[in-house]
Amino acid sequence: MGISEKLGLSKGQRYVFFGGKGGVGKTTCAAATAVWLSEEEGKEVLVVSTDPAHSLSDIFDQNIGSEPTPIEGVEGLKAIEIDPEKAAEEYVEVMKRVYEMSKDKGMEDLFGGEDLLKEQEELLKSSPGIDEAAAFQKFMELMKDDSYDVIVFDTAPTGHTLRFLSVPETLERQVKTMIKVRRTLRQVSKMLKTLIPFADSDEDEEDEILENLEKMKKEIEEIRETLSDASLTAFRLVMTPEEMAIYEARRALRTLNHYEIPVDMVIVNKVMPKRADECEFCRTRRKMEEKRLKLVEKYFGDKEIHQIPMFAEEVRGLGKIRQVAEILYGEPA
């Protein structure tokens, strides 16, 4: 069964995330998956990276910009490298506007409004890392753009990705508080109007602000639903056959379970191939890896587990990417 079938791709846009410890092969697997989906399954694919190290440009050996860039030689595949700093600036602007929206001309001093605004400010301050929030903002934008069948996310090392996935929870809390603020202010404004007939308050404007906040809340809820829907979203954990990488993946799995984000595949990359003429060093190394693979089986036994052998050279360029894709998704030999 193809990845697109498994994800029920006939139905609309789908999302595939790759996460794992630094250097285990997230970018490699994301690129291979994106190429496979476009070449073998005929999908319109966008592969996204928020890594400042321009790793997609490196692996595809071409310049990839902050706008979707067609990948030379692969029909139906585009890539985008989001500059985290630029995205963070955009995000701050958006949040400032949302914040202003929820404020009122002098009204916050009245009847507890100030306390609520303080609470709101605190929530803004306790936001997750600005980079993750910015990446999330981009994610929301991409979700609204339905020109792709699949969006593949090449993510930063696990910790960052998971914080990124917690953004909707935090945002939802913020927006809920803002809605509370608006409601209180509206009551105050109505009261003032009854007491002083000429008091300055514009109810239509008030309603519009509340409406916008409610809309935002709904959007965030939709994203949370999408991310936790196994027919729309797949998170794949990448690791090497080493304890540290396996433990990090295990921690990640727990966090993903907490956010109810479905993990459908575990990839063990850079596994030593078995050879007839192996030397003592390789034999010892492979024995150790076999133990680690048993550990992977123990912790992730209920997932689909794939192995990618260690290549003599790094994975760069379409030829190598296709080789990895064939190993991951091709018919078993």
Ligand SMILES: Nc1ncnc2c1ncn2[C@@H]1O[C@H](COP(=O)(O)OP(=O)(O)OP(=O)(O)O)[C@@H](O)[C@H]1O
């Ligand atoms: N199976 C493999 N055999 C040999 N080299 C590999 C293999 N998989 C990946 N590599 C190489 O390992 C390095 C790290 O891979 P990659 O960039 O995909 O990891 P990453 O998890 O995205 O790293 P980062 O956390 O820095 O983003 C790259 O140089 C890549 O070419």
Ligand SMILES: [Mg+2]
């Ligand atoms: Mg990478």
Ligand SMILES: [Zn+2]
């Ligand atoms: Zn050897």
